[in-house]
Amino acid sequence: MTLYVLCFALFLVGLYGILTKRDLVKIILASGIMGYAANLLIVLIGYRRDAVYPILEPGKEAAVMVDPLPQALVLTSIVIELGITALLVALALRLYQKNKTFDISKTRRLAG
């Protein structure tokens, strides 16, 4: 239970960062933290205490195994996360070239 609460706290840290920070790079980092929290939650859901890896070997008895599916899901979602982060960094770089600053409060042209 503690793990889930900590995981949720991590998610909120990311959300807080996105909502309050004014620096493009910090926003990207915060969005990364939020993504990690979501991925961590998926892995946690597949985790079983004192379980073994989910491969049946000859001569080994079937025991409690961790759920392998969330691990597959997490790989996919990490790749998606990577793509989003790369895109955000590219956009931030182009914005820096145009505006010469990373501070969004100074560059905001689009209001309302």
Next chain:
Amino acid sequence: MILPYFVIIPLGAAFLIVLISGRRETVAAALSLAAAAALTVLSVYAFVVQSGETLVYSLGGWKIPIGICLVQDALSSFMLVMVSLIALTSLIFSLQYIRHLSSDWKYYALFMTLVAGMNGVIVTGDLFNLFVFMEIALFAAFALVAYGSQAHEFEAAFKYAVMGGISSSLILVAIAVVYGATSSLTMATIARTLTGKDPFLVLWVGGLFMAGFGLKAAAMPFHAWLPDAHSSAPAPISAMLSGVLIKALGIYTLIRIFYNVLGAPALFLQVFLVLGAVSIILGVLLAIGQWDIKRLLAYHSISQIGYILLGMGLNTTLGMAGAVFHLFNHAVFKSLLFYNAGALEMALGTRDLRDMGNVTKQLPVTAHSSMVASLSISGIPPFNGFFSKVLIIVAAVQAGRPLFALLAVVGSLLTLASFMKVQRYGLRGERPAGALIEPIGGGMNAAMAVLALLCLVSSLMIVPGIREWTLDPVVDVIMGKGQYILSVLGK
């Protein structure tokens, strides 16, 4: 089996364009046009042939609880027809419009990826697969919003990408919770398992999905990214984003998850109603004050999404018919309005209504089709917007919610007022517009004329006789709720 081809054709076209177009724009344009035309034919064929049946396709031959399945019922086919139609007209419009921005094959590749993502979201029957396709569509959308390479476009794309990231994380957490509770990712199996679970779980999962997909649909408290992103994108892309993307990723997924998977919990229907009413009124109030024609249209998207949410929240057959009908109509007239805005921007070099003038002589097709679309969005008979709004308003009265009906009527009147402003200043003022910067070619005119015609023709969907095989099967799928489980799992 034609089901997988709805994803294969656009995705294949996107890769082929990158590989063999040899960086030539004509090949890329021809390939994407061919793909969009093929999709339109296929989806119309599928919708006509299907007649209320549900098709299930297991990817790789893995049976349902193990593998990923694609599901096509009347609702999916209806959405596919909508996406393909708007994509085809949007591509025809792009041929000249994009050349005036930059001549580039990348645009067509991204466009096809966008269509592939949306089609994937619509046909998939697996929750995590839906998430992946959603991200594919969003990636393309972020890149296309920034396509014009100006500072404000990058800013809009950045804002959109961050908001998209938040909503995707929320949806991912919701999927994790659902998987933890049901040990399944197939929507039909989840729906079956969830019926015996703690109602608190439905509340928890529903809240996460509501926030995540609500952000994608841009319902009012979650709308902040929409006016920037939709007004900064090139006009044909604004039409795709406003016309179909927010519906495929937002409204369709909300309907599918809340009606077919969670079984329409009363609390969330109430939330739909309130979000809908707030979006209708605040969206249109913010729209009236805008002078930038594309920002004005973007705010109207929020307001019109409100009507769809209102119809969805009533939980009656009539209300749902109105919502589904308005979904289609809004795609048609909002795309048309964005084409008009794009044509005006190209011909006059401005998006500010105050700098435009009377263009009825110089741009007859733009002026007249925008009149049709304005009447349609304001709900004037005999155009399609009137019938869907009337359905929603009558359904609200019948469901014993006259307050919401009143709000819908007020929203419609305010919409009329703001489009009178567009016509008065933008297209039919007393001051004649100056010389055109660039002429509007046949392709752009054709796209506008086709959609203007559709504004009139699609109102036929309400006529008894035609309604039985267009709207009714779709509404049956949605209002059947748990029927979805039986038709997918087949027991």
